[in-house]
Amino acid sequence: MASDMPNWFAILQAQSYSAGGTVPLQCETSATYIAKVIRKVQNQGYAFISPSHEATADFNDVVSRFFDDKVLSESCNSWVKMGPGRSRNLVWWPGTAHRMEISRDPRWEDFVFGRAKETRVNRVAYFGNGWTERERVGGVESITNYLKEAGKGDLATLHEAWNE
Structure with missing residues (x-):
């Protein structure tokens, strides 16, 4: 990314290659x-x-x-x-x-x-009407997919991947 260039991205740009990685x-x-x-x-x-x-x-x-x-x-x-x-x-x-x-x-x-x-x-107009498209279309199951059988949850990613 660069200043004064809105929404411009590059994958292999300047200073993007670090030692220790392919x-x-x-x-x-x-x-x-x-x-x-x-x-x-x-x-x-x-x-x-x-x-x-x-x-x-x-x-x-x-x-x-x-x-x-x-x-x-x-x-x-x-x-x-x-x-x-x-x-x-x-x-x-x-x-x-x-x-x-x-x-x-x-x-x-x-x-x-x-x-x-x-x-x-x-600034918070993007909140919309309080309903997500996922719960409107998919119902309760689509918003409770983070619930797992005891012992099968991944605690390392529970709160970062709750909506996948």
């Missing part, structure tokens, strides 16, 4: 993050989202500081850098496999949200 894993991590962002925009009455200028500048500062004393910052030419000589690394994440953990949950405070037309007057 290309498919990096793609899946990005796709999952993007899906969470899109889901929030669609479900909570927004028309667009983009990272704030401040968040983008802070991230760029972290990238610069992380690679400043690394071999990738030397004056050699490389396809992972912005240009020849001493220039910015464009490929690697500033760190190791912790990208997967950091990307697990977006920091919503780092984004600029634009409300959809129907939520400009009332």
Whole structure:
């Protein structure tokens, strides 16, 4: 994502590849993050989202500081850098496999949200009439699928995957 480019996403973008993971894993991590962002925009009455200028500048500062004393910052030419000589690394994440953990949950405070037309007057207009489509169409069974036989529930994901 980039400032001033609402609703723009890329799977293998700058600083998206971390040491300690395969290309498919990096793609899946990005796709999952993007899906969470899109889901929030669609479900909570927004028309667009983009990272704030401040968040983008802070991230760029972290990238610069992380690679400043690394071999990738030397004056050699490389396809992972912005240009020849001493220039910015464009490929690697500033760190190791912790990208997967950091990307697990977006920091919503780092984004600029634009409300959809129907939520400009009332920010919670997306609440609708209080009924979900799942319970309207599927009935009580569709909203109690989190109930499991004793000993068969997955406590690690109970509250994060209750609606799957």
